[in-house]
Amino acid sequence: MLTDHLAAWAATNADDAAVTYVDHSTSLDGLSVTATWGSLHRRVASTAAALRRVAGPGSRAVVLAPQGVDDVVALLAAFWAGVIAVPLDLGDLDDHPEHVSAVLNDCLATAVLTTSAAKPRVQAFFDAPVVLVDAMPDDELARYPATASDIAMLRYPVDPGTDPFGTALSHGDLAAAGSRAISAFRAVTGRSVTVNWLPLCYDLGFVLGVAAPLAGRLRAVLLEQSSVLEQPRRWLQALASGQDVITAAPDFALAYCASRTTEQDRSWLRLSQVSTMLDGGESINASTVRVAIDVFGQCGLPPQAFRTCYSAVGAVGPVTMTAPAAPPRRITVDREQLAAGKAVLRTDGRSSLLVSSGVPVDGLVLVVDPGASWPLPDGMVGEIWLSGGAVAVRQELVSLDGRDWLRTGDLGFLHEGELFVLGRQEDLLTVDGRRLDPHEVELVARAAHPAVRPDRVVALSFGEAVVVVAERSQHVPPDDLDLSAVVDAVRAAVARRFNVRVRDVVLVESGRMPAGWSGHPTRAAIRRRYLDGSL
Structure with missing residues (x-):
């Protein structure tokens, strides 16, 4: 278990760096705060002692600490005390308070772990005993004898637009995810470094920031997400300062960071020591892969270091991943055949470019076929089912051919052993029985008129028609906006390209579209607001 690893590294490598947080809130260049394995162990054990005074084994404690060493201490202290951790993003107290309220009502937590600085905000929101992770008591708690099947954490969706449902993850799930990541990344014990700016409540963020470093005695470097989104070069600077560096970001965030990397950044940043830059956590866009390999390649990133993966609700860590020997495989398939549920290779103008999410990491x-529940051959689109070590132990499974399987709710197909993910079943556009990739529709819509903000477009399907919701570009002043021209241009472009009826085109003001932590629009919340007329 992860706490076993912590105790072992504290005993054998007490003075080695375990976690470094680069704080840009008080310094433009970033102020680094490092915890060794020994100091991390002492802080975890003492914080666990304070936690156990207000929460017993098996109870639940919310973790609302800022990204950094304190956040890691809070999570590990809960594991150490036998308390179930419920990690949330502290920024959501301000950005998505309704999401935090929904999670708090669902998880029934009896305590909260936070810092002295964040305590007033947390107490104003959550009436429960507070344990401060930056106020070390004198005593230390002996590690609770949890078993591998005991629940360690409830992971809630990071998408504020989704209904709160906590996925129960056991101590064994988390430890196995760390070990799988070490193997998949080909990390070297005591040498490799993970650089992570994803929240620790995010699956990839937890694996990179906590599970893999503990499993393999790697140094974890953490950055605050807001500081990276403000200046992506901060992430690249952290990548350039280590050796055998492993990092990851969702597809949307990678595209954003690549677009914000300047010519000056490319001239002096050196990323040749990055062994893995992982694109994962959502559907992979071919345009992101092309731009990221090009932009970061100009900084020295080896093409084979860019890899893609697939993660699923109900699983822990990457389920599939591309090999490190070459860039992710890209194929072009017939767009109309794909809409009908079959991937047929094609190279002319009526094709769609898709990117592989790799082969199974474990399992x-x-x-x-989601209706008939029978396996489909290569090239046929269906629901992705998983079996093996990546599936969390307390998931509802179905039996097929003598095995237990997790139904992911994601659609995709297999081609020559590699998985190509198309997206969530509920997200894909179904119009007159045809399946359309929402990302392709959104690409066409955002290119239809300069008044459409490129990174704020969402396509939805309603029966026999499509609805496009977009934000006004900040480069087009409201007084210069010809709304009817924008609506007509988007409607015509989408209808012509995909041969569908566009029921509505909604253009909202900047900042009005619901978005998640990365700024990516949240499809479920937008659908609800469109239906109730609150957009």
Whole structure:
């Protein structure tokens, strides 16, 4: 278990750096704060002692600490005390308070772990005993004898637009995810470094920031997400300062960071020591892969270091991943055939470019007809089912061919052993029985008129028609906006390209579109607001 690893590294490598947080809130260049394995162990054990005074084993404690060493201490202290951790993003107290309220009502937590600075904000929001992770008591708690099957954490969706449902993850799930990541990344014990700016409540963020470093005795470098989104070069600077560096970001965030990397950044940043830059956590866009390999390649990133993966609700860590020997595989398939549920290779103008999410890291991947529940051959689109070590132990499974499988709710297909993910079943556009990739529709819509903000477009389907919701570009002043021209241009472009009826085109003001932590629009919340007329 992860706490076993912490105790072992504290005993054998007490003075080695374990976690470094680069704080840009008080310094433009970033002020680094480092905890060694020994100091991390002492802080975890003492914080666990304070936690156990207000929460017993098996109870639940919310973690609302800022990204950094304190956040890691809070999570590990809960594991150490036998308390179930419920990690949330502290920034959501301001950005998405309704999401935090919904999670708090669902998880029934009896305590909260936070810092002295964040305590007033947390107490104003959550009436429960507070344990401060930056106020070390004198005593230390002996590690609770949790078993591998005991629940360690409840992971809630990071998308504020989704209904709160906590996925129960056991101590064994978390430890196995760390070990799988070490193997998949080909990390070297005591040498490799992970650089992570994703929240620790995010699956990839937890694996990179906590599970893999503990499993493999790697140094974890953490950055605050807001500081990276403000200046992506801060992430690149952290990558350039280590050796055998492993990092990851969702597809949307990678595209954003690549677009914000300047010519000056490319001239002096050196990323040749990055062994893995992982694109994962959502559907992979071919344009992101092309731009990221090009932009970061100009900074020295080896093409084979850019890899893609697939993660699923109900699983822990990457389920599939591309090999480190070459860039992710890209194929072009017939757009109309894909809409009908079959991937047929094609190279002319009526094709769609898709990117592989790799092969299984551990276990099996099956593509199944979601209605009839029978396996589909290569090239046929169906629901992705998973079996093996990546599936969390307390998930509801179905049986097929003598094995237990997790139904992911994601659609995709297999091609020559590699998985190509198309997206969530509920997100894909279904119009007159045809399946359309919402990302392709959104690409066409955002290119239809300069008044459409490129990174704030969402396509939805309603029966026989499509609805496009977009934000006004900040480069087009409201007084210069010809709304009817924008609506007509988007409607015509989408209808012509995909041969569908566009029921509505909604253009909202900047900042009005619901978005998640990365700034990516949240499809479920937008659908609800469109239906109730609150957009």
